[in-house]
Protein backbone atom coordinates (compact mmCIF):
# COMPACT_ATOMS: atom_id res chain seq x y z
CA UNK A 1 0.00 0.00 0.00
CA UNK A 2 1.26 3.46 -0.84
CA UNK A 3 2.04 5.53 2.23
CA UNK A 4 0.14 8.84 2.36
CA UNK A 5 2.54 11.76 2.07
CA UNK A 6 2.59 14.28 4.91
CA UNK A 7 1.29 17.78 4.17
CA UNK A 8 4.08 20.28 3.70
CA UNK A 9 4.23 23.79 5.08
CA UNK A 10 7.02 26.09 3.94
CA UNK A 11 8.17 28.65 6.50
CA UNK A 12 10.11 31.74 5.43
CA UNK A 13 11.72 33.70 8.27
CA UNK A 14 13.61 36.98 8.00
CA UNK A 15 17.29 35.91 8.25
CA UNK A 16 18.14 37.17 11.76
CA UNK A 17 18.39 35.32 15.06
CA UNK A 18 15.32 36.93 16.67
CA UNK A 19 13.26 35.81 13.65
CA UNK A 20 14.68 32.39 12.81
CA UNK A 21 14.38 31.05 16.37
CA UNK A 22 10.61 31.65 16.73
CA UNK A 23 10.04 30.31 13.20
CA UNK A 24 11.91 27.10 14.07
CA UNK A 25 9.76 26.80 17.18
CA UNK A 26 6.62 27.23 15.12
CA UNK A 27 7.92 24.59 12.69
CA UNK A 28 8.52 22.25 15.58
CA UNK A 29 4.91 22.68 16.75
CA UNK A 30 3.67 21.86 13.25
CA UNK A 31 5.43 18.50 13.44
CA UNK A 32 3.08 17.63 16.34
CA UNK A 33 0.17 18.32 13.98
CA UNK A 34 1.40 15.72 11.50
CA UNK A 35 2.85 18.28 9.13
CA UNK A 36 6.22 18.26 7.42
CA UNK A 37 7.55 21.80 7.95
CA UNK A 38 10.33 23.04 5.69
CA UNK A 39 12.16 26.19 6.77
CA UNK A 40 13.78 28.23 3.99
CA UNK A 41 16.88 30.13 5.08
CA UNK A 42 19.84 31.71 3.31
CA UNK A 43 22.91 29.49 3.42
CA UNK A 44 25.06 31.87 5.49
CA UNK A 45 22.99 30.76 8.48
CA UNK A 46 24.46 27.54 9.75
CA UNK A 47 21.82 25.52 11.53
CA UNK A 48 22.01 21.78 11.26
CA UNK A 49 18.58 20.35 10.49
CA UNK A 50 19.56 17.17 12.37
CA UNK A 51 20.12 19.22 15.52
CA UNK A 52 16.73 20.85 15.41
CA UNK A 53 14.86 17.90 13.90
CA UNK A 54 13.17 20.04 11.23
CA UNK A 55 13.77 20.10 7.46
CA UNK A 56 15.81 23.13 6.51
CA UNK A 57 16.26 24.15 2.89
CA UNK A 58 19.14 26.53 2.26
CA UNK A 59 19.01 29.02 -0.59
CA UNK A 60 21.62 31.50 -1.66
CA UNK A 61 21.09 35.18 -0.92
CA UNK A 62 23.60 36.08 -3.62
CA UNK A 63 25.84 37.83 -1.13
CA UNK A 64 28.02 34.75 -0.71
CA UNK A 65 29.25 35.53 -4.24
CA UNK A 66 30.56 38.81 -2.84
CA UNK A 67 32.70 36.79 -0.44
CA UNK A 68 30.37 37.16 2.55
CA UNK A 69 30.12 33.82 4.32
CA UNK A 70 28.79 34.87 7.71
CA UNK A 71 26.14 37.25 9.00
CA UNK A 72 28.66 40.06 9.50
CA UNK A 73 28.77 42.35 6.49
CA UNK A 74 25.12 41.67 5.73
CA UNK A 75 23.35 44.78 6.86
CA UNK A 76 19.62 45.44 6.68
CA UNK A 77 19.81 46.93 3.19
CA UNK A 78 22.05 44.21 1.73
CA UNK A 79 19.58 41.63 3.02
CA UNK A 80 16.63 43.62 1.66
CA UNK A 81 18.24 43.74 -1.77
CA UNK A 82 18.80 40.01 -1.91
CA UNK A 83 15.31 39.30 -0.55
CA UNK A 84 13.77 41.40 -3.30
CA UNK A 85 16.04 40.46 -6.19
CA UNK A 86 17.79 37.18 -5.57
CA UNK A 87 15.76 34.89 -3.34
CA UNK A 88 12.28 35.03 -4.99
CA UNK A 89 13.11 33.00 -8.12
CA UNK A 90 14.75 30.30 -6.03
CA UNK A 91 11.69 29.94 -3.81
CA UNK A 92 9.42 29.89 -6.86
CA UNK A 93 11.43 27.03 -8.35
CA UNK A 94 11.28 25.09 -5.09
CA UNK A 95 7.52 25.49 -4.85
CA UNK A 96 6.88 24.59 -8.49
CA UNK A 97 9.11 21.51 -8.12
CA UNK A 98 6.91 20.04 -5.37
CA UNK A 99 4.73 17.30 -6.73
CA UNK A 100 1.97 17.66 -4.17
CA UNK A 101 1.04 18.27 -0.61
CA UNK A 102 1.86 21.94 -0.07
CA UNK A 103 -0.66 23.22 2.41
CA UNK A 104 0.62 26.76 2.70
CA UNK A 105 3.52 29.15 3.19
CA UNK A 106 4.03 30.91 6.52
CA UNK A 107 5.94 34.10 5.87
CA UNK A 108 7.58 36.51 8.31
CA UNK A 109 6.24 39.97 7.44
CA UNK A 110 9.83 41.22 7.24
CA UNK A 111 10.27 38.69 4.43
CA UNK A 112 7.13 39.88 2.64
CA UNK A 113 8.72 39.13 -0.77
CA UNK A 114 7.64 35.51 -0.22
CA UNK A 115 3.95 36.51 0.00
CA UNK A 116 4.14 37.54 -3.64
CA UNK A 117 5.68 34.21 -4.62
CA UNK A 118 2.95 32.27 -2.82
CA UNK A 119 0.28 34.33 -4.57
CA UNK A 120 2.00 33.83 -7.93
CA UNK A 121 2.11 30.06 -7.43
CA UNK A 122 -1.48 29.93 -6.14
CA UNK A 123 -0.51 28.59 -2.72
CA UNK A 124 -2.22 29.63 0.53
CA UNK A 125 -0.15 32.05 2.56
CA UNK A 126 -0.26 33.16 6.18
CA UNK A 127 1.76 35.98 7.70
CA UNK A 128 3.91 35.57 10.79
CA UNK A 129 4.65 38.51 13.04
CA UNK A 130 7.48 37.72 15.47
CA UNK A 131 6.80 40.62 17.84
CA UNK A 132 4.02 42.43 19.73
CA UNK A 133 0.65 42.99 18.13
CA UNK A 134 0.97 46.61 19.31
CA UNK A 135 3.98 47.10 17.01
CA UNK A 136 2.20 45.53 14.06
CA UNK A 137 -0.79 47.83 14.67
CA UNK A 138 1.52 50.83 14.88
CA UNK A 139 3.22 50.08 11.57
CA UNK A 140 -0.05 49.10 9.95
CA UNK A 141 -1.46 52.51 10.88
CA UNK A 142 0.99 54.34 8.57
CA UNK A 143 -1.88 55.47 6.26
CA UNK A 144 -3.78 56.97 9.22
CA UNK A 145 -0.62 58.64 10.54
CA UNK A 146 -0.10 60.18 7.11
CA UNK A 147 -3.71 61.27 6.92
CA UNK A 148 -3.63 62.81 10.42
CA UNK A 149 -0.41 64.70 9.70
CA UNK A 150 1.58 62.79 12.36
CA UNK A 151 4.25 61.84 9.82
CA UNK A 152 5.37 63.13 6.45
CA UNK A 153 5.25 61.21 3.15
CA UNK A 154 8.72 59.89 3.99
CA UNK A 155 7.83 58.79 7.53
CA UNK A 156 9.36 61.75 9.32
CA UNK A 157 7.51 62.85 12.51
CA UNK A 158 5.81 66.23 12.02
CA UNK A 159 5.31 67.16 15.68
CA UNK A 160 6.56 66.32 19.15
CA UNK A 161 3.40 64.92 20.77
CA UNK A 162 3.62 61.40 22.17
CA UNK A 163 1.93 58.73 20.11
CA UNK A 164 -0.72 56.56 21.73
CA UNK A 165 -2.57 54.03 19.61
CA UNK A 166 -5.58 53.48 21.79
CA UNK A 167 -6.93 54.53 25.15
CA UNK A 168 -5.17 52.90 28.10
CA UNK A 169 -2.17 51.79 26.05
CA UNK A 170 1.38 53.14 26.58
CA UNK A 171 2.78 56.04 24.64
CA UNK A 172 5.96 56.33 22.58
CA UNK A 173 7.83 59.43 21.49
CA UNK A 174 7.57 60.27 17.77
CA UNK A 175 11.34 59.82 17.37
CA UNK A 176 10.91 56.20 18.51
CA UNK A 177 8.79 55.10 15.54
CA UNK A 178 10.17 51.73 14.38
CA UNK A 179 11.59 52.86 11.03
CA UNK A 180 13.60 55.77 12.45
CA UNK A 181 16.97 54.01 12.47
CA UNK A 182 20.22 55.46 11.15
CA UNK A 183 20.79 58.52 8.97
CA UNK A 184 17.99 60.36 7.10
CA UNK A 185 18.38 58.26 3.93
CA UNK A 186 18.35 55.00 5.88
CA UNK A 187 15.18 56.14 7.67
CA UNK A 188 13.41 56.88 4.40
CA UNK A 189 14.47 53.51 2.98
CA UNK A 190 13.24 51.69 6.06
CA UNK A 191 9.94 53.56 5.87
CA UNK A 192 9.57 52.41 2.23
CA UNK A 193 10.43 48.86 3.33
CA UNK A 194 7.59 48.90 5.85
CA UNK A 195 5.10 50.57 3.54
CA UNK A 196 5.72 47.86 0.93
CA UNK A 197 5.57 45.07 3.54
CA UNK A 198 2.25 46.35 4.88
CA UNK A 199 0.79 46.66 1.38
CA UNK A 200 1.68 43.04 0.72
CA UNK A 201 0.05 41.89 3.97
CA UNK A 202 -3.29 43.29 2.82
CA UNK A 203 -3.88 40.12 0.78
CA UNK A 204 -3.33 37.82 3.77
CA UNK A 205 -6.12 35.69 5.16
CA UNK A 206 -4.32 34.93 8.43
CA UNK A 207 -1.70 36.57 10.56
CA UNK A 208 -0.07 34.41 13.24
CA UNK A 209 1.45 36.52 15.98
CA UNK A 210 4.13 35.49 18.46
CA UNK A 211 2.30 37.14 21.32
CA UNK A 212 -0.06 36.08 24.09
CA UNK A 213 -3.85 36.15 23.98
CA UNK A 214 -4.20 38.88 26.57
CA UNK A 215 -2.27 41.42 24.50
CA UNK A 216 -4.99 41.09 21.86
CA UNK A 217 -7.83 40.83 24.35
CA UNK A 218 -8.15 44.40 25.61
CA UNK A 219 -9.42 45.78 22.39
CA UNK A 220 -12.16 44.06 20.39
CA UNK A 221 -11.00 45.41 17.06
CA UNK A 222 -7.62 43.77 17.68
CA UNK A 223 -8.62 40.41 16.24
CA UNK A 224 -9.05 41.54 12.67
CA UNK A 225 -7.32 44.22 10.69
CA UNK A 226 -9.04 46.77 8.51
CA UNK A 227 -8.30 44.36 5.65
CA UNK A 228 -10.08 41.37 7.22
CA UNK A 229 -6.94 39.45 7.94
CA UNK A 230 -7.69 37.08 10.80
CA UNK A 231 -5.24 37.69 13.62
CA UNK A 232 -4.31 34.67 15.70
CA UNK A 233 -1.99 34.98 18.72
CA UNK A 234 0.00 31.73 18.98
CA UNK A 235 2.75 32.81 21.36
CA UNK A 236 4.89 33.31 23.14
CA UNK A 237 6.46 30.43 21.22
CA UNK A 238 9.39 30.17 23.65
CA UNK A 239 7.03 28.76 26.26
CA UNK A 240 5.50 26.08 24.04
CA UNK A 241 8.63 24.46 22.73
CA UNK A 242 12.38 24.39 23.38
CA UNK A 243 14.86 24.02 20.56
CA UNK A 244 18.47 23.31 21.30
CA UNK A 245 21.20 24.44 18.90
CA UNK A 246 19.19 27.07 17.05
CA UNK A 247 21.78 29.78 17.76
CA UNK A 248 23.76 31.25 14.87
CA UNK A 249 26.78 31.47 17.18
CA UNK A 250 28.36 29.07 19.64
CA UNK A 251 27.16 29.52 23.21
CA UNK A 252 29.84 30.08 25.86
CA UNK A 253 28.73 27.62 28.53
CA UNK A 254 31.47 28.61 30.98
CA UNK A 255 29.24 31.33 32.41
CA UNK A 256 26.95 28.67 33.89
CA UNK A 257 29.65 27.28 36.23
CA UNK A 258 30.54 30.83 37.18
CA UNK A 259 26.85 31.59 37.90
CA UNK A 260 26.60 28.57 40.21
CA UNK A 261 29.10 30.25 42.52
CA UNK A 262 27.18 33.55 42.82
CA UNK A 263 24.77 34.66 45.52
CA UNK A 264 21.05 34.26 44.72
CA UNK A 265 19.58 37.28 42.88
CA UNK A 266 22.90 39.12 42.82
CA UNK A 267 23.97 38.94 39.16
CA UNK A 268 23.13 41.52 36.49
CA UNK A 269 22.79 39.90 33.04
CA UNK A 270 23.39 42.24 30.10
CA UNK A 271 22.55 41.52 26.47
CA UNK A 272 21.48 43.70 23.57
CA UNK A 273 20.33 40.88 21.30
CA UNK A 274 21.61 40.03 17.89
CA UNK A 275 20.34 42.26 15.17
CA UNK A 276 20.34 46.04 15.51
CA UNK A 277 22.39 45.57 18.65
CA UNK A 278 25.59 47.61 18.48
CA UNK A 279 25.48 50.47 20.96
CA UNK A 280 28.75 52.10 19.91
CA UNK A 281 32.26 52.06 21.39
CA UNK A 282 31.82 55.08 23.67
CA UNK A 283 28.74 53.56 25.28
CA UNK A 284 30.46 50.20 25.63
CA UNK A 285 33.28 51.86 27.52
CA UNK A 286 30.91 53.89 29.69
CA UNK A 287 28.84 50.81 30.57
CA UNK A 288 32.00 48.84 31.32
CA UNK A 289 33.21 51.45 33.83
CA UNK A 290 29.77 51.81 35.41
CA UNK A 291 29.54 48.03 35.87
CA UNK A 292 32.94 48.01 37.54
CA UNK A 293 31.90 50.87 39.85
CA UNK A 294 28.74 49.05 41.03
CA UNK A 295 30.95 46.15 42.24
CA UNK A 296 28.01 43.89 41.41
CA UNK A 297 28.61 40.55 39.68
CA UNK A 298 27.59 40.56 36.01
CA UNK A 299 27.46 38.53 32.79
CA UNK A 300 27.72 40.69 29.69
CA UNK A 301 27.17 39.41 26.15
CA UNK A 302 29.61 41.42 24.07
CA UNK A 303 30.88 40.30 20.68
CA UNK A 304 34.66 40.44 20.09
CA UNK A 305 34.37 43.43 17.73
CA UNK A 306 32.71 45.54 20.41
CA UNK A 307 35.38 44.81 22.97
CA UNK A 308 37.53 47.37 21.22
CA UNK A 309 35.55 49.95 23.20
CA UNK A 310 36.98 48.57 26.45
CA UNK A 311 39.92 50.18 28.26
CA UNK A 312 43.23 48.36 28.13
CA UNK A 313 43.44 46.00 31.13
CA UNK A 314 39.68 46.13 31.77
CA UNK A 315 39.09 42.41 31.21
CA UNK A 316 41.80 41.49 33.73
CA UNK A 317 40.51 44.01 36.29
CA UNK A 318 36.96 42.67 36.29
CA UNK A 319 37.84 38.98 35.87
CA UNK A 320 36.63 38.14 39.39
CA UNK A 321 33.60 40.44 39.37
CA UNK A 322 32.14 39.59 35.99
CA UNK A 323 32.04 37.38 32.91
CA UNK A 324 32.11 38.75 29.38
CA UNK A 325 30.98 36.26 26.76
CA UNK A 326 30.45 36.47 23.01
CA UNK A 327 27.18 34.57 23.08
CA UNK A 328 25.40 33.16 26.14
CA UNK A 329 22.98 30.27 26.62
CA UNK A 330 20.48 33.04 27.37
CA UNK A 331 17.49 31.01 28.49
CA UNK A 332 19.63 28.99 30.94
CA UNK A 333 21.20 32.18 32.26
CA UNK A 334 17.82 33.84 32.78
CA UNK A 335 16.43 30.79 34.52
CA UNK A 336 19.34 30.69 36.96
CA UNK A 337 18.57 31.82 40.52
CA UNK A 338 21.83 33.78 40.65
CA UNK A 339 20.48 36.32 38.14
CA UNK A 340 18.51 39.13 39.77
CA UNK A 341 18.13 41.62 36.95
CA UNK A 342 18.45 41.76 33.16
CA UNK A 343 19.70 44.86 31.35
CA UNK A 344 18.09 44.40 27.95
CA UNK A 345 17.55 46.09 24.59
CA UNK A 346 13.92 44.91 24.86
CA UNK A 347 13.95 42.61 21.84
CA UNK A 348 10.63 40.76 21.89
CA UNK A 349 12.10 37.27 22.33
CA UNK A 350 14.30 38.43 25.18
CA UNK A 351 11.36 40.20 26.81
CA UNK A 352 9.24 37.07 26.70
CA UNK A 353 12.14 34.91 27.94
CA UNK A 354 12.66 37.27 30.88
CA UNK A 355 8.96 37.10 31.80
CA UNK A 356 9.05 33.33 31.47
CA UNK A 357 12.05 33.31 33.85
CA UNK A 358 10.46 35.90 36.20
CA UNK A 359 13.35 38.37 35.99
CA UNK A 360 13.20 42.11 36.62
CA UNK A 361 14.22 44.28 33.71
CA UNK A 362 16.36 47.32 33.21
CA UNK A 363 15.57 48.63 29.73
CA UNK A 364 17.80 50.33 27.22
CA UNK A 365 15.92 50.11 23.89
CA UNK A 366 18.11 50.70 20.86
CA UNK A 367 15.96 50.56 17.72
CA UNK A 368 12.90 49.27 15.88
CA UNK A 369 10.11 47.74 17.97
CA UNK A 370 12.22 47.89 21.13
CA UNK A 371 10.76 51.25 22.19
CA UNK A 372 7.23 49.87 21.98
CA UNK A 373 8.21 46.79 23.99
CA UNK A 374 9.93 49.02 26.54
CA UNK A 375 6.82 51.21 26.86
CA UNK A 376 4.78 48.13 27.75
CA UNK A 377 7.41 46.82 30.19
CA UNK A 378 7.75 50.13 32.03
CA UNK A 379 4.41 51.91 31.68
CA UNK A 380 1.80 49.15 31.45
CA UNK A 381 3.16 45.98 33.02
CA UNK A 382 5.56 47.79 35.41
CA UNK A 383 8.07 44.94 35.49
CA UNK A 384 11.11 47.07 34.75
CA UNK A 385 12.59 50.55 34.53
CA UNK A 386 14.15 52.41 31.65
CA UNK A 387 17.61 53.96 31.84
CA UNK A 388 18.69 56.81 29.56
CA UNK A 389 22.44 56.24 29.61
CA UNK A 390 25.29 54.14 30.95
CA UNK A 391 26.82 56.47 33.52
CA UNK A 392 27.44 55.17 37.05
CA UNK A 393 24.43 57.16 38.29
CA UNK A 394 22.14 55.80 35.55
CA UNK A 395 23.09 52.24 36.33
CA UNK A 396 23.03 52.50 40.12
CA UNK A 397 19.80 54.50 40.09
CA UNK A 398 18.15 52.02 37.72
CA UNK A 399 19.29 49.03 39.75
CA UNK A 400 18.06 50.56 42.99
CA UNK A 401 14.67 51.37 41.51
CA UNK A 402 14.19 47.97 39.97
CA UNK A 403 15.49 45.86 42.87
CA UNK A 404 13.77 47.83 45.63
CA UNK A 405 10.30 47.85 44.06
CA UNK A 406 8.36 45.59 46.44
CA UNK A 407 5.38 45.12 44.13
CA UNK A 408 7.39 44.09 41.11
CA UNK A 409 7.69 40.38 41.90
CA UNK A 410 3.95 40.07 42.17
CA UNK A 411 3.41 41.88 38.88
CA UNK A 412 5.97 39.65 37.15
CA UNK A 413 4.25 36.55 38.56
CA UNK A 414 0.93 37.78 37.22
CA UNK A 415 2.35 38.48 33.77
CA UNK A 416 4.14 35.15 33.79
CA UNK A 417 0.82 33.40 34.41
CA UNK A 418 -0.90 35.52 31.78
CA UNK A 419 1.69 34.61 29.14
CA UNK A 420 2.83 31.11 30.04
CA UNK A 421 0.05 29.72 32.26
CA UNK A 422 -2.18 26.82 31.27
CA UNK A 423 -5.07 28.97 30.04
CA UNK A 424 -2.78 31.09 27.87
CA UNK A 425 -0.99 28.07 26.43
CA UNK A 426 -4.22 26.23 25.63
CA UNK A 427 -5.62 29.30 23.88
CA UNK A 428 -2.46 29.70 21.78
CA UNK A 429 -2.49 26.05 20.78
CA UNK A 430 -6.24 26.22 19.98
CA UNK A 431 -5.50 29.13 17.67
CA UNK A 432 -2.83 27.14 15.86
CA UNK A 433 -5.22 24.20 15.47
CA UNK A 434 -7.95 26.52 14.16
CA UNK A 435 -5.56 27.96 11.60
CA UNK A 436 -4.35 24.54 10.43
CA UNK A 437 -7.88 23.19 10.11
CA UNK A 438 -8.99 26.13 8.00
CA UNK A 439 -5.94 26.02 5.78
CA UNK A 440 -6.25 22.25 5.23
CA UNK A 441 -9.93 22.43 4.19
Ligand SMILES: O=c1ccn([C@@H]2O[C@H](COP(=O)(O)OP(=O)(O)O[C@H]3O[C@H](CO)[C@@H](O)[C@H](O)[C@H]3O)[C@@H](O)[C@H]2O)c(=O)[nH]1
Pocket residue numbers: 016017018019021130131247271272273274275276277301326327328329330331346347348349350351353367368369370
Ligand atom coordinates in the same frame (compact mmCIF):
# COMPACT_ATOMS: atom_id res chain seq x y z
O1 LIG B 1 23.94 35.77 24.14
C1 LIG B 1 22.81 35.60 23.68
C2 LIG B 1 21.98 36.68 23.29
C3 LIG B 1 20.74 36.39 22.77
N1 LIG B 1 20.32 35.10 22.63
C4 LIG B 1 19.00 34.80 22.07
O2 LIG B 1 18.79 35.56 20.89
C5 LIG B 1 17.44 35.93 20.79
C6 LIG B 1 17.39 37.43 20.61
O3 LIG B 1 16.11 37.81 20.23
P1 LIG B 1 15.51 39.24 20.55
O4 LIG B 1 15.56 39.52 21.99
O5 LIG B 1 14.15 39.30 19.95
O6 LIG B 1 16.52 40.26 19.91
P2 LIG B 1 17.08 40.44 18.41
O7 LIG B 1 17.84 39.27 17.98
O8 LIG B 1 17.79 41.72 18.44
O9 LIG B 1 15.71 40.52 17.57
C7 LIG B 1 15.24 41.29 16.49
O10 LIG B 1 13.95 40.71 16.23
C8 LIG B 1 13.00 40.80 17.29
C9 LIG B 1 11.73 40.08 16.85
O11 LIG B 1 11.18 40.73 15.74
C10 LIG B 1 12.74 42.25 17.66
O12 LIG B 1 11.85 42.34 18.76
C11 LIG B 1 14.07 42.93 18.01
O13 LIG B 1 13.86 44.29 18.31
C12 LIG B 1 15.04 42.78 16.83
O14 LIG B 1 16.28 43.39 17.13
C13 LIG B 1 16.74 35.48 22.07
O15 LIG B 1 16.01 34.31 21.82
C14 LIG B 1 17.89 35.19 23.02
O16 LIG B 1 17.65 34.14 23.93
C15 LIG B 1 21.13 34.05 23.02
O17 LIG B 1 20.73 32.88 22.90
N2 LIG B 1 22.35 34.34 23.53
